[in-house]
Amino acid sequence: MGCRVFLFYTVCLSTVTLPNSGQLTQGLPHEVYVSLGTCQYNIPRCIVGEKSPPEAIEVPTSHIYSQREVELGVPNTLICQVSDFHSTPVDVTWTRNEQPVGERTVIQTQYYSNKDISFRIFSYLSITPQEGDIYSCSVGHVSLQEPLTRIWGESLLV
CATH class of the missing domain: 2.60.40.10 (Immunoglobulins)
Structure with a gap:
């Protein structure tokens, strides 16, 4: 189960770049809404399943x-x-x-x-x-x- 948080998080990040306001706008492809909904559903469950793993820190x-x-x-x-x-x-x-x-x-x-x-x-x-x-x-x-x-x-x- 160790890869699930990473896997879902990657899917969410690479699916779409939202407008700066963070609000969904009309006219985005249907797949974007489906992928975002999947991410919003899965990430909290994966975090609980992994017992709140520490967030990865990478140096810029x-x-x-x-x-x-x-x-x-x-x-x-x-x-x-x-x-x-x-x-x-x-x-x-x-x-x-x-x-x-x-x-x-x-x-x-x-x-x-x-x-x-x-x-x-x-x-x-x-x-x-x-x-x-x-x-x-x-x-x-x-x-x-x-x-x-x-x-x-x-x-x-x-």
């Missing part, structure tokens, strides 16, 4: 890169890709020259599920790079003692 990995080739003074977007973590949530923060950036310049996606029950998320930072700018993306997660930080800076500018 992260990468930071620019959307386009970088030119000084030309608007661009930095992307912080956080992958292979379990469970949610993660906390993604940005700095420019060691100073926190305003939330108005950051967009973050929803959590996307991978086939192995881990998750991924993308954080986008709008920038206009200037000479000497150093940007960082830091990721906080329950599996980490301290945030995982990636640096993007002057050496990458063309």
Whole structure:
């Protein structure tokens, strides 16, 4: 019975990505509703059958890169890709020259599920790079003692 929770959980995660509101909307294929109903029915029963197994914890990995080739003074977007973590949530923060950036310049996606029950998320930072700018993306997660930080800076500018 040890694989059942994992198996049902994987089926639920990989069946459908719901709108950000978490509400089901009209127009989704019938199979989605059937699969979600099956998951909602089976997961609590599997957890009881397994005597509440501990939740799997996976450490995130992260990468930071620019959307386009970088030119000084030309608007661009930095992307912080956080992958292979379990469970949610993660906390993604940005700095420019060691100073926190305003939330108005950051967009973050929803959590996307991978086939192995881990998750991924993308954080986008709008920038206009200037000479000497150093940007960082830091990721906080329950599996980490301290945030995982990636640096993007002057050496990458063309």
